[in-house]
Amino acid sequence: MKKIVFVVSTPYTAKAFLENHFEKLSQFYEIHLVANLNEKELSNYSHPKLASVQHIQIERKITIVNDVKALWKTTKYFKKNQFDLVICFTPKAGLIGITASWLAGIKNRIHFFTGQVWHTKKGLFKVFLKLLDKIVVAFSTKIIVDGKPQQDYLIANKIITQHNSITLGKGTISGIDVTKFSPKLDIRLQQREGLGYLEADFVFLFLGRLNKDKGILDLVKAFGKLQDKYNDVKLLLVGPDEEEIESKVKELGYSLDSIRFYGNTNEPETIFQVADVFCLPSHREAFGLSIIEGSACGLPIICSDTYGLNDSIVNEVTGIRHITHDSESIFKAMETLYSNEDKRTSFGKNGRIYVLENFSKEAITSLWVTYFQSILNK
Structure with a gap:
C-alpha cells in the first residue's frame, strides 16, 4: 500500500479534525502521523487505523533552535520512510513538514491552509509571516484551503494562485457528525x-x-x-x-x-x-x-x-x-x-x-478520498 503521512504541531488537531479521514483513507493507504506528543492536550495519542505515530517536537511558537532541530529530525524521518504523500496542517507544522518533505525528495507535498496568523498583524512582522507562508507554498506541490473565501483572500494577497490551490466542497477540514450535532x-x-x-x-x-x-x-x-x-x-x-x-x-x-x-x-x-x-x-x-x-x-x-x-x-x-x-x-x-x-x-x-x-463528515471525507486517489493512483 502507498503511504501517507499527516504532520501536525499538536495531536489535538488530529483528534479534533482528522480521525474520520484516518478511518476511511486507511482502507486504501497506509496512514502515519507526525505530532508533538509533548503537548499537554493528548500526551499519548493513538488511533487504531494509524500505522505509526511519530513524536517530533514541532512547537507552535517561533523558536529558532528547536525549529531547526525539528526540521532535521523530520527530514531524517521522511528520508527513512519515503512516504508517497505528505500533508501538513497549521503554519509551523506546514513550514517544517513541507520543507522537510522537499529536502527528503517526497514527490507529493500538500499544505492545508486553516487560517492566517498575519491577517491581524502589522509592519515587518506581518511581512515576515507572509514570507513564511510563501515559502511553504513554494515547496508544496498542491495547496488545499478550508474555504473558498479564504482561498480568494490568499490569492488576493499573492500567497497562492488559482492554479496551485483547491477547496474541497464548500470547505472545512473534516465536516461534522450531523447526528452528534443535532437539536436535543x-x-x-x-x-x-x-x-x-x-x-x-x-x-x-x-x-x-x-x-x-x-x-x-x-x-x-x-x-x-x-x-x-x-x-x-x-x-x-x-x-x-x-x-x-x-x-x-x-x-x-x-x-x-x-x-x-x-x-x-x-x-x-x-x-x-x-x-x-x-x-x-x-x-x-x-x-x-x-x-x-x-x-x-x-x-x-x-x-x-x-x-x-x-x-x-x-x-x-x-x-x-x-x-x-x-x-x-x-x-x-x-x-x-x-x-x-x-x-x-x-x-x-x-x-x-x-x-x-x-458539511456532513461523510461528504467531506469522501471528497478527501477521491482527491487523494486522483494524486496517488496515477
Missing part, C-alpha cells in the same frame, strides 16, 4: 438545570479559544449593553482562557453574575444545547467550524464579517453578520435575535438544512 431537547433541559439557568433565561453562547482575536471583549461589551436593557439575558463563554480574558472582563467593570466562564469542554455537542443563539465575533477566522456545529444543533448564528466566515453562514438566512471589531454592530444583532422568535426559529431550521447539504 432532553439534553438542553438537563444541561440548563445543571448550569443553574432557568428555561426563561436567554443564553448567548461562544465556544472556542478565549483571546482578543476571537473578539471576546467586543462580545462582552455588546452583551453588557444588552444586559442593561434586558435582565433575563446570559452569556456563556466556553473554551480555554488563553489571555486572562476573565480578569480583563472584571477589570473593565462588567458583572460576572450573567457572564459565565465555563472553561474547556470535550463535549461541544452537549454545550450547544444550552444556548438560544451562538456567537462568533472573531477578528480573523479561516473557517467557522463552530458555526456549522451550532447551525447543525438548530441555533441561529451571529458572527463577524471577516473573510473566512463567508461560507459558514448565509446572512439573514441562517444568521446575522456584524461588522468586525464593532461592539455596537454585535449589540444590534443580539437584540434583533433576542426580540424576534420567528427569526430565531427560521434561522435555526435553515442552518441545519444548510449543514446537512454541505
Whole structure:
C-alpha cells in the first residue's frame, strides 16, 4: 500500500479534525502521523487505523533552535520512510513538514491552509509571516484551503494562485457528525438545570479559544449593553482562557453574575444545547467550524464579517453578520435575535438544512478520498 503521512504541531488537531479521514483513507493507504506528543492536550495519542505515530517536537511558537532541530529530525524521518504523500496542517507544522518533505525528495507535498496568523498583524512582522507562508507554498506541490473565501483572500494577497490551490466542497477540514450535532431537547433541559439557568433565561453562547482575536471583549461589551436593557439575558463563554480574558472582563467593570466562564469542554455537542443563539465575533477566522456545529444543533448564528466566515453562514438566512471589531454592530444583532422568535426559529431550521447539504463528515471525507486517489493512483 502507498503511504501517507499527516504532520501536525499538536495531536489535538488530529483528534479534533482528522480521525474520520484516518478511518476511511486507511482502507486504501497506509496512514502515519507526525505530532508533538509533548503537548499537554493528548500526551499519548493513538488511533487504531494509524500505522505509526511519530513524536517530533514541532512547537507552535517561533523558536529558532528547536525549529531547526525539528526540521532535521523530520527530514531524517521522511528520508527513512519515503512516504508517497505528505500533508501538513497549521503554519509551523506546514513550514517544517513541507520543507522537510522537499529536502527528503517526497514527490507529493500538500499544505492545508486553516487560517492566517498575519491577517491581524502589522509592519515587518506581518511581512515576515507572509514570507513564511510563501515559502511553504513554494515547496508544496498542491495547496488545499478550508474555504473558498479564504482561498480568494490568499490569492488576493499573492500567497497562492488559482492554479496551485483547491477547496474541497464548500470547505472545512473534516465536516461534522450531523447526528452528534443535532437539536436535543432532553439534553438542553438537563444541561440548563445543571448550569443553574432557568428555561426563561436567554443564553448567548461562544465556544472556542478565549483571546482578543476571537473578539471576546467586543462580545462582552455588546452583551453588557444588552444586559442593561434586558435582565433575563446570559452569556456563556466556553473554551480555554488563553489571555486572562476573565480578569480583563472584571477589570473593565462588567458583572460576572450573567457572564459565565465555563472553561474547556470535550463535549461541544452537549454545550450547544444550552444556548438560544451562538456567537462568533472573531477578528480573523479561516473557517467557522463552530458555526456549522451550532447551525447543525438548530441555533441561529451571529458572527463577524471577516473573510473566512463567508461560507459558514448565509446572512439573514441562517444568521446575522456584524461588522468586525464593532461592539455596537454585535449589540444590534443580539437584540434583533433576542426580540424576534420567528427569526430565531427560521434561522435555526435553515442552518441545519444548510449543514446537512454541505458539511456532513461523510461528504467531506469522501471528497478527501477521491482527491487523494486522483494524486496517488496515477
